[in-house]
Amino acid sequence: MPPVGTFTETNDGNVFHFRGDQSVKRWDGFLGDYVDAGVPVPGSAVTSASVGGDSYIVGIYYAYLRFLDSRGKVSNLSPVSNKLIMGGVRYGVCTSIEEWAEPTAYVTSASHGLTTGALIRITGGRSDHFNGEFRVGATTQNTFEIWLQLTPYDEFDIDIRTRQRYQGGATWLEIGNAIQYSDVEVPTDSRVVTRQILRNKDGNVNTFYVDIEDTDLTATTFTSTNADINLGEEVPLLANDGTDLNISRHSEPPDFKRVAVHHYSRIFAAKNLDYREGSVGVINSAEGPNSEVPSQTDQSLIVTGIGTKWTSAMAGRSLLINAPDGATKYTIASVDADEQTLQIETPYSGETSSAVSYSISAPDSEKLTLHFSEPGLPESWARDKVLTLTDDPHSGDLVGLMPMGPRLFILFEHRTQSLAYASAPDLDGQVSFSSARGCVNQRCWIRDGSTAYLMDQRGVYAFNGNQTKDLTSQIQGFFTGNDEFSISWGNSDLFHASHDPSTRSIRWFVSLGSSKVRFALAFNYGTQGWWLEEYSEPITASTLAHVDGFQKAIWGGPVHRVLKSETGAVDGLPTGKTAARGSVSSARSTVLSDNNAVFIPEYAGSPVCIIEGRGKGQVRTIVRSDGHELEIDRPFSILPAAGSVYQVGGFKWKYKTPVIRWAPVGSKKAIRSVSLRFSPSSAESTLVARRYEDFSSTASTLSYTRTSEEGDGVSTEEGSGDMVIDTTDSLGFVSQAIDSTSSPRTRRGRSVRFELEGTTSTDRHKIYEIIVEGANQQ
Amino acid sequence: MYLGRYRQGEWVVLRGQKITPVSGSATYPYPQYDAVDPNRLLGAKTHDTTQFTGGTNPVVQVYDKEFNKVAEKEMWPEFPVKYPAIFKASLFLGSDIPEGICTSITTYTNYNRIGGVINSQGMVCSFEVLPGGHASGSYIAMHYLDLPHAKFVLGQHDSDSLDFRKNPKV
Numbered sequence: 001m002p003p004v005g006t007f008t009e010t011n012d013g014n015v016f017h018f019r020g021d022q023s024v025k026r027w028d029g030f031l032g033d034y035v036d037a038g039v040p041v042p043g044s045a046v047t048s049a050s051v052g053g054d055s056y057i058v059g060i061y062y063a064y065l066r067f068l069d070s071r072g073k074v075s076n077l078s079p080v081s082n083k084l085i086m087g088g089v090r091y092g093v094c095t096s097i098e099e100w101a102e103p104t105a106y107v108t109s110a111s112h113g114l115t116t117g118a119l120i121r122i123t124g125g126r127s128d129h130f131n132g133e134f135r136v137g138a139t140t141q142n143t144f145e146i147w148l149q150l151t152p153y154d155e156f157d158i159d160i161r162t163r164q165r166y167q168g169g170a171t172w173l174e175i176g177n178a179i180q181y182s183d184v185e186v187p188t189d190s191r192v193v194t195r196q197i198l199r200n201k202d203g204n205v206n207t208f209y210v211d212i213e214d215t216d217l218t219a220t221t222f223t224s225t226n227a228d229i230n231l232g233e234e235v236p237l238l239a240n241d242g243t244d245l246n247i248s249r250h251s252e253p254p255d256f257k258r259v260a261v262h263h264y265s266r267i268f269a270a271k272n273l274d275y276r277e278g279s280v281g282v283i284n285s286a287e288g289p290n291s292e293v294p295s296q297t298d299q300s301l302i303v304t305g306i307g308t309k310w311t312s313a314m315a316g317r318s319l320l321i322n323a324p325d326g327a328t329k330y331t332i333a334s335v336d337a338d339e340q341t342l343q344i345e346t347p348y349s350g351e352t353s354s355a356v357s358y359s360i361s362a363p364d365s366e367k368l369t370l371h372f373s374e375p376g377l378p379e380s381w382a383r384d385k386v387l388t389l390t391d392d393p394h395s396g397d398l399v400g401l402m403p404m405g406p407r408l409f410i411l412f413e414h415r416t417q418s419l420a421y422a423s424a425p426d427l428d429g430q431v432s433f434s435s436a437r438g439c440v441n442q443r444c445w446i447r448d449g450s451t452a453y454l455m456d457q458r459g460v461y462a463f464n465g466n467q468t469k470d471l472t473s474q475i476q477g478f479f480t481g482n483d484e485f486s487i488s489w490g491n492s493d494l495f496h497a498s499h500d501p502s503t504r505s506i507r508w509f510v511s512l513g514s515s516k517v518r519f520a521l522a523f524n525y526g527t528q529g530w531w532l533e534e535y536s537e538p539i540t541a542s543t544l545a546h547v548d549g550f551q552k553a554i555w556g557g558p559v560h561r562v563l564k565s566e567t568g569a570v571d572g573l574p575t576g577k578t579a580a581r582g583s584v585s586s587a588r589s590t591v592l593s594d595n596n597a598v599f600i601p602e603y604a605g606s607p608v609c610i611i612e613g614r615g616k617g618q619v620r621t622i623v624r625s626d627g628h629e630l631e632i633d634r635p636f637s638i639l640p641a642a643g644s645v646y647q648v649g650g651f652k653w654k655y656k657t658p659v660i661r662w663a664p665v666g667s668k669k670a671i672r673s674v675s676l677r678f679s680p681s682s683a684e685s686t687l688v689a690r691r692y693e694d695f696s697s698t699a700s701t702l703s704y705t706r707t708s709e710e711g712d713g714v715s716t717e718e719g720s721g722d723m724v725i726d727t728t729d730s731l732g733f734v735s736q737a738i739d740s741t742s743s744p745r746t747r748r749g750r751s752v753r754f755e756l757e758g759t760t761s762t763d764r765h766k767i768y769e770i771i772v773e774g775a776n777q778q
Numbered sequence: 779m780y781l782g783r784y785r786q787g788e789w790v791v792l793r794g795q796k797i798t799p800v801s802g803s804a805t806y807p808y809p810q811y812d813a814v815d816p817n818r819l820l821g822a823k824t825h826d827t828t829q830f831t832g833g834t835n836p837v838v839q840v841y842d843k844e845f846n847k848v849a850e851k852e853m854w855p856e857f858p859v860k861y862p863a864i865f866k867a868s869l870f871l872g873s874d875i876p877e878g879i880c881t882s883i884t885t886y887t888n889y890n891r892i893g894g895v896i897n898s899q900g901m902v903c904s905f906e907v908l909p910g911g912h913a914s915g916s917y918i919a920m921h922y923l924d925l926p927h928a929k930f931v932l933g934q935h936d937s938d939s940l941d942f943r944k945n946p947k948v
Contacts, residue, residue: 001789001868002938007921015923015932017940025940027932029925034940279854281835306835306854307867309938322858354835355854355865443919494918541917545931546924547946554946556917556933559787559910562946575947590783604910623785623910633783633908 002309003273004493006442008260010267010378020258020273022311026379035191038252038379039069042078042185046197050086052117053178055225056133058087059202061179063211066246067187068194073379076250077198077237078185090114090174094122097130097166109172110142119177120146125170133175181212182221192217198235201228208235249382254371255313256362259442263403265375266425270401270410271442272362275314278307279355282321282348300347301333305340306355312337314360322357323350332360368398370410372425385426389417400442404452404465411439414456416463435468437461440489443496446506453525455497455508457489460523471523475530478512478521485512485532498542498553500565507553507565509539531655536571536607536619539563561605569760570649572606579649581684581761584613584642585628589635592646599625599648606649608632611686611759613644619652647686650759655767656692657754661776662740670740672774674754678734678767681727685761689714689723691738693749711736727758727765735771779903781882786871786911787937794836794853794884794901796863836865836886843878853884870937873913879906914939 005019016037017025026037042065063081068074092109114120118136125131137145181197194215198208209231212222226232236245253260257269281304303319312335319330319342330344361367370387374380389398389410396413403409410417410431415438421429438456439445445454452463459472459479477483488511495517498507507520517540520533541556545564553565563572570579577600585595592608603625610618618640620632630648640646662670674689690699699721708715713726713734723736740748754772758765784790840849853865865884869875885900915937923930923942930942 001918001936002934004918005934007919007932007934009921009923013923013925015921017919017932017934019934027940027942029923029928029930279858306852355858357858538916540936541920541933543920543922543931545922545946546929554920554922554931556920558916559785560912560914560917560935562917562931562933562943564946623783623908631908633785 001277003258003275004443006259006261008262008267010262011265012378014378016253016260016267016378018253018258018260018269020256020271021275021309022313023255024253024260036189036252038381039067039073039075039191039250040187040189040252041076041250042067042187042195044183044185045079046081046181046185047183048081048084048199049180049182050084051178051180051223052115052119053223053225054119055177055227056119056175057177057179057225057227058175059228060085061202062200062205062208063179063181064198064208065185066196066198067189067192068196069191070193074196074246074250075192076248077246081181084179086179087173087175090118092172094125094130094166094168094170094172097170104137104145104147106143106145107172108143112139112142112144112172114139114144114174119175120172121175122170122172126167130166130170178223178225179211180221180223184214184220184222186220187217197222197224199224199226199231201231206237208237209233210235244382248384249374250377250380251383253373253379253381254383256317256366257371259400261401261403261408262378263401263408267373267378268401268408268425269371270369271398272366273360275310275360276358277309278305280305280308280321280342280358281354282323282350282352282356284348284350284352286347286349300349301343303330303342303344303348303358305342308340310335310337310340310342310360314342317360317362318364319344320359320361321348321350324353324356325351370401370419370425375423385424387419387425387429387431389431396438399439400445402439402445402447402452402454404447405450407465409434409452409465411442411445411454413440414438418465434465435463437463437468440492440495444508446497446499448499448501448525453497453506453523455495455521460508460521462525471528472530475521478510487512491517494538494540496540496542498539498555498565499544500553501544501551503566505566507533509542536621537561559605569651569762569764570606570647571651573649574602577602579647579761581645581647581650584610584640584644584646586642587615587636587640587644589639590632592630592632592640593628594630594646595628597628599627599630601625603630603648609647609650609652609759610636610640611645611647611650611652613641614638615640615644619650622648645686647759647761650761652757652759653765654755654757656756657770657772659751659753660772661751662749663774663776665740665774670774672739673735673737673772675733675735675769675771675773676725676756676767677769677771678725678727678732678765679763680730680732681761681763681765683728683762685727685759685763685765687725687727687756687758687765689725689736690721690755690757691723692753692755694751699755740774779901781903781905783906783908784871784911785908786873786875786877786913787915788871788911789915789936790869790871790905791866792838792840792851792853792869792882792884792903793856793864793866794838794886796836796865796886796888834887836884838867838869838882838884840869840875841881841883842876843880845881848875848880870915871907871911871913872915872937875907877907877909879904913937914941 003019005017007017009015014028023036025034027034046063046065048063061084065078066075090113092112095108098106114136121133123131134146196210197212199211200208210233211224258273259271260269283299285300315335317332319332333343333345368389395415400411408419416434418434419431439454462469491511495510504526505524507522509517509520511517512519516538518535518538522531522533537558539555545554555563582594582597586593603622607619615638622630623633624631693700701721702716705718706716708726713729714736715724725734836853838851842848851867853867856864856866882903915935917933918936919934921932928944931946932942
């Protein structure tokens with residue numbers, strides 16, 4: 001199974017998905033698919049050089065490259081280029097200047113070294129008329145032609161130039177006339193749609209400007225003739241207080257963290273992925289010929305995965321190999337995701353093995369780190385801004401983050417810390433101890449206003465940011481490990497909490513005695529009551545949604561099914577479909593037939609319950625619904641007989657009262673009964689009451705058979721403990737006498753518990769009152 | 779051995795045990811799984827056949843009802859310390875595994891110290907891929923996104939995929 005990730009949403013409508021083994025994904029509600037978040041940084045510096053051109057660029061320059069995505073989001077800057085000194089490269093003395101009156105003139109200067117097209121500036125002439133900027137035409141070793149204008153083909157009036165004789169004294173200086181950028185990295189990541197080369201202005205190395213912007217993404221050399229004054233968008237590097245504004249604050253989100261939450265204007269990320277899926281094969285070539293694996297060659301640097309799904313993002317992480325002769329840590333140099341092999345930096349030194357357990361995790365230095373994005377820039381993460389928490393051996397592992405009010409709570413298995421900050425968590429953030437309770441994982445807490453409800457391995461508790469209040473003292477057996485219904489923690493990665501504000505209920509989906517997450521410990525924080533729910537299939541994810549105008553919990557289950565909580569009277573049926581109830585005509589191990597029904601295909605995925613008759617109590621999932629037949633996922637343990645009653649989408653529930661003491665009656669006959677007030681249902685459904693005397697685990701049997709008409713809505717069968725209630729009785733009230741005629745000295749029951757068990761049909765069961773006559777008033 | 783009935787989008791755990799035909803006095807514990815829920819470990823029993831813990835890992839090949847090979851996986855020890863000769867591989871029933879009866883054949887070869895083959899063995903199991911599944915698998919993380927133009931349910935699945943579904947309604 002892949003690592004269970006977390007989604008987090010930012011104020012701009014983007015959703016980010018962190019899972020720890022690959023790049024963080026982003027989706028904005030419009031994209032056709034999820035994309036990698038952030039913009040990759042160029043890895044290499046550009047090289048800049050002075051070349052001939054049409055510009056007047058003089059100064060000392062540096063350059064950076066950066067990438068942009070289609071939204072204009074920028075990457076970090078590349079490494080800085082070489083230092084470039086523009087201008088003053090060549091100079092000389094003008095020995096003579098002749099034929100000044102022509103469009104061109106000829107300058108004599110020994111071994112001048114100029115080339116055609118170069119731009120020079122002549123200064124120092126005794127007459128200002130000879131001074132100025134000129135372009136070089138044809139050249140010989142000791143002479144060069146100059147055009148008396150910068151752009152030879154423009155209109156000009158030579159009369160503006162002087163006809164005076166050159167009187168000497170002038171010198172020429174070549175002007176750096178263009179900058180050539182080479183070795184410009186070509187991006188390979190599809191997110192990049194633009195490259196920008198940034199250059200400073202002469203005399204300022206803190207602010208850079210866009211010199212070249214390229215969307216073609218193929219060239220590796222560019223030439224710029226932009227003078228300083230012509231440079232584009234300003235890109236400051238550092239603020240006055242030294243804050244990085246553009247150098248390295250736009251790093252991609254950390255791909256090794258699997259928990260992320262949005263808190264005010266930042267995303268915080270925590271909890272490193274510890275990847276252990278499958279196994280690894282390792283070879284120590286120093287051991288000599290390997291008799292057990294004769295076909296393999298010397299590959300001490302190669303680790304082979306079996307049943308793994310390694311990703312390229314794991315390069316650079318630590319690999320712990322649990323070799324038979326001891327565990328050793330290595331650093332992963334590279335990952336071949338296709339072949340599922342790792343190359344490690346140092347040769348494997350343990351015992352050769354075809355399969356040993358292992359784990360891959362971020363370096364130890366990242367174990368207790370909290371990374372966070374720049375404010376308002378959820379895809380820009382300055383990696384040097386990090387909060388490192390203090391190691392507390394009693395805390396257990398860091399499991400999640402919970403924003404509540406101005407504080408961000410850092411959840412460990414057995415402790416909770418809080419982070420408070422004003423503007424910059426790395427500068428003014430304060431981490432402090434909050435409680436000695438923790439949380440199972442990032443998905444096992446629910447926040448409702450100023451109170452949070454969390455589940456850790458000791459139970460469920462309420463937390464208001466300062467104090468905790470235990471809520472599970474009544475159901476502690478689930479958490480002690482001694483109860484038959486104890487929680488199995490082995491699969492706790494998939495445990496999660498689901499909140500339904502409309503009913504004020506929270507469900508923690510857990511595994512009980514099974515590896516599948518199909519039980520819910522349900523809590524109503526209005527009544528402080530607990531109950532247990534069992535689902536026919538695992539519910540492995542949930543979220544809170546607005547559906548039809550109401551906030552509702554929605555759940556994710558197997559085979560891509562999405563379910564909504566607290567909806568309708570039956571379970572798992574698609575929108576607008578009516579549940580079927582009827583009598584079984586015949587049944588095979590995996591097929592149930594009803595010749596009087598026509599089943600619709602949409603029943604596939606829903607549960608079917610056998611609610612009466614042989615095979616009663618079995619619940620199976622329908623995998624095919626066609627004609628008169630329902631095919632189920634698992635064979636029946638007890639084959640239903642013809643006449644057994646089934647309910648598609650049947651929602652089976654059970655309630656047991658607390659122990660009720662009978663009132664002492666002396667020698668008189670004890671007048672006792674149990675009555676039920678309920679809301680009549682429009683269609684037939686199953687509702688059964690049972691009586692348990694004292695500590696008996698089996699229901700007390702009834703000694704007579706009676707029809708519903710004879711029993712005023714309650715039918716019984718001799719030898720059975722079931723009192724079957726007619727839920728369609730318009731009176732909404734049934735009563736069953738359980739008088740006792742025992743004498744005071746007879747050994748007899750002193751207390752009783754009543755159980756109600758129902759399976760809904762078209763309506764919900766609403767039980768208003770259970771009235772026990774003859775019970776002790778206390 | 780019949781491994782049960784699954785829908786597309788579910789995981790099948792394929793298990794194999796390496797043994798040698800040489801009878802020995804050693805007994806090894808091996809795990810017992812629930813018949814209804816094959817992922818539920820009930821406890822351990824001992825085996826009176828010598829198990830072999832060296833050599834190459836078993837390889838399981840899966841064939842569809844037409845006997846076309848649809849998957850091949852190397853297995854790894856499920857409990858390397860406690861039950862070193864019990865191997866497993868997890869197979870996700872994606873769109874490449876068709877409905878119907880599938881057959882898995884697990885094979886392995888044991889070598890002696892100088893590289894000679896001691897024995898080569900195989901084990902055949904079957905399981906059934908039922909209709910009514912979905913190759914995306916189960917949700918393992920969800921998020922609800924409410925935007926002005928639509929509402930979305932975003933999901934991560936155990937098939938290692940992400941998706942989004944528009945305008946949920948009941």
